[in-house]
Amino acid sequence: MVIHLKKISVVFFVVLFITIVNSSVASAGAILSDLENQLMCKCDDKCGKVLINCTCSTADKNRKKFTKMLESGLTVDQIVQQQIEKYGETILSAPSKNGFNLTxxxxxxxxxxxxxxxxxxxxxxxxxxxxxxxxxxxxxxxxxxxxxxxxxxxxxxxxxxxxxxxxxxxxxx
Amino acid sequence: MNDIGEFALMVALATSIYGTVAYVMAARGNRIDLYLSADKVPFITWGCVMISSIALWKAFFTNDFSLQYVYAYSNIELDYFYKFSSFWGGQKGSLLFWVLILTSYMIVVHIQNRSKNLIVVPYAMAVMLAITVFFLLLLNFSTNPFERIPLPPEDGRGLNPLLQNYWMVIHPPTLYLGYVGFTVPFAFAVAALISKNLDDAWIRLTRKWTVVSWFFLCMGNLFGASWAYVELGWGGYWAWDPVENAAFMPLIVATAYLHSVMIQEKKDMMKVWNMSLILLTFVMTIFGTFITRSGLIQSVHTFDEATLGYYFLGLLFFIIVSCTALIVSRLSLLKSKNELDSFLSREAGFLFNNLLLLGIAFATFWGTIFPIISEAVRGVKITVGPPFYNQVNVPIGLALLALIGIGPIIAWRKATWSNLKKNFLKPLMFAAVGGAILFPIVPLSNRSEIYTYITFILCIFVLSSMLIEFYKGTMARYASSQTYLSALGSLIWNNKRRYGGYTVHIGIVMIYAGIAASSSYGIHTEKRLKIGETIEIRDYTLRYEKLAAIQATSVKTRIVAQLAVEKDGKRIWTARPEKEFYKGQNQPVSEVDVRSTMASDLYVILADFSEDESATIKVYHNPMVKWLWTGGWIIALGTMVSAWPDRLEQRRRLERLKLQKIVFSSAQG
The missing domain is CATH 1.20.5 (Single alpha-helices involved in coiled-coils or other helix-helix interfaces)
Structure with a gap:
């Protein structure tokens, strides 16, 4: 009985883990939020906030710019890559999952x-x-x-x- | 008065140095004359610090801009309410405030324990005084709040508009009460190590201090979240900012300590671990101060003149090295008398609870310092923001939530299969039924929503396991009580610590549910509106009615938008979000308007406006945010019950120890 239960629990948790890992991160309506969540605000005040959390005028301008970029057909990854090329890694709100950052x-x-x-x-x-x-x-x-x-x-x-x-x-x- | 304040700080420093030395010499040489002399030091030091504080407050209230600190953080127009809180608005005043709380605590400790333990208490007082000396040295020689301006200006620069919020009057003192409070158990732990009195006496002497400090730290974090929610205007309450992390880490480590001391009290185990945890908690409180005052990490919360990094780094280094050396030198005395009997036991549950709590604390610490590590290793300063903390801490937090439910119902020593079945069946059934009911209701389209669904199931599991405990206890007492309510009351009253703790857990569950729902199911919309136009979100329609400019003071202008909020065609609320413009400030401050219910918050922001009275309105619909604040009050209630003086507890403990002694001696003999 105990062994049986153990097996069921293991299968349950494996399925759960795979479901969570494979689930898509953002639905269509949340694409801009997803992008805002991945980037830092780059205002003159150096507020140090993630774009989605920032209410300054620079953040508002960037939001409008990103909305237009998304409407033009660019993907979130492409926009993020553009931003990295422009500002360097500091623009990202979290470390990338490769190289030293993986640690x-x-x-x-x-x-x-x-x-x-x-x-x-x-x-x-x-x-x-x-x-x-x-x-x-x-x-x-x-x-x-x-x-x-x-x-x-x-x-x-x-x-x-x-x-x-x-x-x-x-x-x- | 300023001269008196400055002089009082010097006297406080001199007396606290004398007190530290006198207490140590009295304890080491058994010198009663020195002990009696040192006994007056806490009062003198507190008196001097109080005089300094009154002098500084007076300078704020009388607009004495000859003091550089008053000039920097106040002005003539500033409300008296905020003049009072300006005291801790900057680095210098906040350090003085820290010392004021520390010396006040010291007096209470002194009065409480004066005749209790003449071996441990003098050392504990010496440790607290030594910490006071450190802060007084900074105040006297590095960051003096009574520093003058040769030609005083007519008006001050004023307090940062973001700090002109009632939560900022409540939040810092609450947080400081928690931060500073942990000095007391830390001092007693060090004193126990020095004096080799390593039974659980120091834990019992400081248990209430630990609980109360934990409570203040917890409420301080929640009040900070409330401030961020209503003042920063981005629709959220927690941004994993380095300074928020600095307040969060000691809370988490202290939570681990609060749980693991129970094993030492009950089983006489984990002495080294508890010593290490209280050391770590105190180190984390100093680390938090280091972060805000070093200028090392950029944050909205750091002080403008963050120049004290090296001093705090030195203090951290000294504490870690000296305390580690002390623990190592006392290892033989800290050996546990008992060991665990089984992997499936409440004790093991506590160990895993500690592991997960420290895991969260470590992940947060790691994320906070990783930009510095990255810069040192690669020369690239990267940012570690909310996505990192959410991805790392959420899975660990969920495992912890499961343990909150498992802990109280798993047996001590060794759980058997029948015991597990008996205690876990009902909570698991409730969780399964709850999960099945929620499955078709809640969205499960992304990772965040799946996590939220799991959180809800775990919340039901934990809540049912807690409520079943209350139910079982009440039913057992019902036979001797007249009503269920009196049975419940008597159950809690006679087991304050246990049921107070369960109540705290219920509050934590509410916070988990609130965080999960608001971060996954929150939506927002934004629209440029002209008068009469509407914006819609969920079932609400917001009609833009008017825009008004109000000259609040000579330095503050308020621009207020008025929106009628309708649901099902009926007007249910009037939202008045505003922007405040302060003279000399680049950015205006958003004052959001929130309609809060247990189901959801309607959060309205005036994002922008123009002269033709059109305005950009941003509206957030945040589900269950109120659960967070309600959870906080439930935690307050539980802590109050748990920390309430209990004569029965002491008697029960003595009886238990007596019985245990008989049993252990016969079993081992």
């Missing part, structure tokens, strides 16, 4: 993955370390029940102690 995109996820693997190893190490102790206790318990007598009460006490510990763990502070 900007990869490193955060890489750090999380390394952290995740570290946590998994750490927790597994703790769990593995605890296993022999539990097994040893079980063997001692078996031996005690075989020999009967006084040790059986200790085993029972240990069992109840563990249960009590579990109950206490469920209590909130």
């Amino acid at each position: 900007a995109w990869v490193i955060p996820f890489g750090a999380i993955m390394i952290g995740g693997i570290g946590i998994r190893k750490l927790v597994n190490g703790w769990v593995e370390k605890k296993k022999p102790a539990i097994e040893l206790k079980n063997i001692e318990g078996d031996a005690a029940s075989e020999s009967g007598g006084e040790k059986s009460s200790e085993v029972t006490s240990s069992k109840y102690s563990r249960r009590l510990k579990d109950e206490l763990d469920r209590l909130e502070t």
